[in-house]
Amino acid sequence: MAAKRKWSHEVTEHSDALDLDRDVFTLHDPRKIAQSLKRSAEHSRRRKSEPFRSAMSMLTFYINRAGAGLDAKQKRILEDAKDELRSIFGRERQT
Template identity: 60%
Template sequence: MAQVRKTTHSRNSSPRKTARKANTRRSGTAHKSTKRATRRWSQRVTEESDALDLKQGVFKLTSAKRIAASLKRSAEHSSRRKTGAYRSALSMLTFYINRAGKTLPRTQRTRLERAKVELKRAFGRE
């Protein structure tokens, strides 16, 4: 822990600045306990999204057409989505790709990118 020096303050500096820094440090430890609870927020979004009720394992399907068809079906049957079916389906697919990041295997990434094109075709947006 760093030592705190007592210094004389000039007209422009205030002793409150050091107090804020000290409080920030203390609140950092409380943040660590709450961090564990919110660690998997993206998984929760995929499972409990207001946009769509996804079929389990939809992103692991082997065909881009099947992924697109499943997303379309989910989007069209959802009564909780806040926007159009195409936009909801595409945003969920994009969210999954972005969430996986670098850990997504290249073959699966290309399949999901092809699913975007298939989704566009399924909704007649070419």
């Protein structure tokens, strides 16, 4: 019997808003992750909000859904990718 896939995996793989590069969330460079998400968000014709919000939402969704399954190093890389996204979109971090 095949392993049951989680709905969050399906959303990540087949998002209605963004066409993500394959394995984007497994990259080890936060800047490359951010650039890939930016490119996907800017080229999407299906997203419902501005590119920055779509990209950040997908990144946050992945971090939250992966949860305990993420090792600490990769989680740090993904959290750093949030700062990179803010930077390449010219947004300041809100405190």
